[in-house]
Amino acid sequence: MKILLAEDEKRMAQSLSELLRQENYEVDVFGDGSSALDAALSGIYDAAVLDVMMPGMDGFTVAKNIRKEGISLPIIMLTALSDVDDKVTGLDSGADDYLTKPFMAKELLARLRALLRRNSNIEDGRLSYGDIVLDTGDATLTCTATSQSVRLSEKEMRILEYMISNKGRILSREQLAVRIWGYESDAEYNNVEVYMSFTRKKLSFVGAATSIKAVRGVGYELRYDDV
Numbered sequence: 001m002k003i004l005l006a007e008d009e010k011r012m013a014q015s016l017s018e019l020l021r022q023e024n025y026e027v028d029v030f031g032d033g034s035s036a037l038d039a040a041l042s043g044i045y046d047a048a049v050l051d052v053m054m055p056g057m058d059g060f061t062v063a064k065n066i067r068k069e070g071i072s073l074p075i076i077m078l079t080a081l082s083d084v085d086d087k088v089t090g091l092d093s094g095a096d097d098y099l100t101k102p103f104m105a106k107e108l109l110a111r112l113r114a115l116l117r118r119n120s121n122i123e124d125g126r127l128s129y130g131d132i133v134l135d136t137g138d139a140t141l142t143c144t145a146t147s148q149s150v151r152l153s154e155k156e157m158r159i160l161e162y163m164i165s166n167k168g169r170i171l172s173r174e175q176l177a178v179r180i181w182g183y184e185s186d187a188e189y190n191n192v193e194v195y196m197s198f199t200r201k202k203l204s205f206v207g208a209a210t211s212i213k214a215v216r217g218v219g220y221e222l223r224y225d226d227v
Helices: 010-022 033-040 059-068 084-092 105-118 154-165 173-181 189-205
Strands: 002-006 026-030 047-051 075-079 097-100 126-129 132-135 140-143 149-151 210-215 219-224
Touching: 002 010, 002 033, 010 026, 010 105, 026 033, 033 047, 033 059, 047 059, 047 105, 059 075, 059 084, 075 084, 075 105, 084 097, 097 105, 126 154, 132 154, 154 173, 154 189, 154 219, 173 189, 173 219, 189 210
Parallel strands: 002 026, 002 047, 047 075, 075 097
Antiparallel strands: 126 132, 132 140, 140 149, 210 219
């Protein structure tokens, strides 16, 4: 799971990012609202944790613009403002939940888990689409039609996890590269093509009708052809 964290106070940002990484989330940290919005619009994140008071653009405005673009990214707002009107403003801006500083780390994690469960088809670490089931706990791909299973590499698992979570959408090479390798990676687009080939072979190995289709000039789409 990939989390966008927008927090301009460096010590708080470091503490929160370490907390989330200890829970096995991938975290990208942004120190201003404009950068956070640009990142959110990429569509590669599973949830966002936004501080309200940030330079460039406040968290309320970031959330409003995310929703304006039709993105259903789960959002938790963080703020030192405890007034009820501020909470209402945050929720009306498009946030799904709201935490007032200071807060307990375990409460943030619990609320984040609840939002992720609500906005995904993950159940006990298992994602399903068409005739495949992906178990993220042991990186196993299973075809329900053939009962065949195969172990995936970390990159293959993350590709399928991302594509199942975005079923029905065409994902660009850039989105996949950033999602799997990260913003600061030197990975090139041919890395995406190589690992797509590996992942397709695993789908074929288990006899799945679910497949990864290349959409010329656009990217890749997960499809299920029930024949």
